[in-house]
Amino acid sequence: MISFTRGVPAVEAFPQEELLSCSEKAIKEYGPQIFQYSSSFGFEPLRKFLSEEYGISSDQILLSHGALQILDFIGQCFAGPGSSVLVELPTYDRAIQSLKRSGCSVIGVPLKEDGPEIEAFQKAVRSYKPKLVYLIPDFQNPSGATMSAEKREKIAALAREFDFLIVEDIPYRKLRYRGKDLPQIRSFAPERTITLSSFSKLISPGLRVGLAYGPRELIKRLAFQAEGTYITPSLLPQALVYEFLKEDLMPGQLDRLHTLYAPRLQVMLDTLEEEFSDIGTWVKPEGGFFVGLTLNKEISAPQLLEKAKGAEILLTDGRGFFADGQGDNFLRLPFCALKPEEIKKGIHTLANLIKDM
Numbered sequence: 001m002i003s004f005t006r007g008v009p010a011v012e013a014f015p016q017e018e019l020l021s022c023s024e025k026a027i028k029e030y031g032p033q034i035f036q037y038s039s040s041f042g043f044e045p046l047r048k049f050l051s052e053e054y055g056i057s058s059d060q061i062l063l064s065h066g067a068l069q070i071l072d073f074i075g076q077c078f079a080g081p082g083s084s085v086l087v088e089l090p091t092y093d094r095a096i097q098s099l100k101r102s103g104c105s106v107i108g109v110p111l112k113e114d115g116p117e118i119e120a121f122q123k124a125v126r127s128y129k130p131k132l133v134y135l136i137p138d139f140q141n142p143s144g145a146t147m148s149a150e151k152r153e154k155i156a157a158l159a160r161e162f163d164f165l166i167v168e169d170i171p172y173r174k175l176r177y178r179g180k181d182l183p184q185i186r187s188f189a190p191e192r193t194i195t196l197s198s199f200s201k202l203i204s205p206g207l208r209v210g211l212a213y214g215p216r217e218l219i220k221r222l223a224f225q226a227e228g229t230y231i232t233p234s235l236l237p238q239a240l241v242y243e244f245l246k247e248d249l250m251p252g253q254l255d256r257l258h259t260l261y262a263p264r265l266q267v268m269l270d271t272l273e274e275e276f277s278d279i280g281t282w283v284k285p286e287g288g289f290f291v292g293l294t295l296n297k298e299i300s301a302p303q304l305l306e307k308a309k310g311a312e313i314l315l316t317d318g319r320g321f322f323a324d325g326q327g328d329n330f331l332r333l334p335f336c337a338l339k340p341e342e343i344k345k346g347i348h349t350l351a352n353l354i355k356d357m
């Protein structure tokens, strides 16, 4: 089976040896602290370390079991029944589910290669008066698109004008394989942006270490929600991540990831060019985990999934990424955990199936 389903890291990218020595150091150094109940904000040394990296104070940082759990808290604290949340169309399927669990309406704004369509975004802001806007500005999941600096600034200005909160979710930001970093949305509106990030794609998703940073009062509200949910997050993984950063192992890890993933993205793009140029369009991502393929014609998603499975290709139903239920002609293609030969074979097989249909 060739799986184009989940956006998981390559298993060969896990820094197992380094983590072994980090865990020994973490337990020796912080044993009594990490085996005890503690603050719901998370492991203090890691918060302090990150606060220095981001140039903020450590009470502006919350650590939790992955960014997705914090998004759940954000939905519960700042959305809820009767409210509207704007997202990109398409967006991360689990984010849609998480936000919907709060009882809010999730409204999609069409996404272009350089971010949301600004006119449609403005119109949606005026009609739905959202409390919250959820965006993935860098190498978006699932499309691969990166939002332009102009759009980041524009959305921050709209947030001020129409009084909504921005959640920028940036787990892929450090996985840029070409081009230059763009400013974070928070740099244009720090007083109303919560940034979500994660060590899932950089170190390991199994550790479940994600974070939120932003205005002190908002982070405090999230920490209160966290305390009511689990008292203290699991501290050992956070101490492990702390050791990893303190020992300066991240630059080497990022180099390894870039060396492994950049050629996989290139193979994906080259093979799409060979096979799909007449029947689909896609953004050429500059980093991240995904290429989003839009087919020129709508086909039945369940039928395609079934046929692909018969040909030993696993796909995710594109409709899950669209808050409005569309997406019959959309396929998310993750490339990081597949070897170049698997990517080529998978894309060739998929193209043949689709051409037949």
Ligand SMILES: Cc1ncc(COP(=O)(O)O)c(C=O)c1O
Residues within 6 Å of the ligand: 007, 065, 066, 067, 068, 069, 092, 136, 141, 169, 171, 197, 198, 199, 200, 205, 209, 210
């Ligand atoms: C945009 C986005 N946010 C959050 C997550 C989940 O991150 P975590 O493992 O930290 O919960 C993912 C994982 O695929 C993602 O793509």
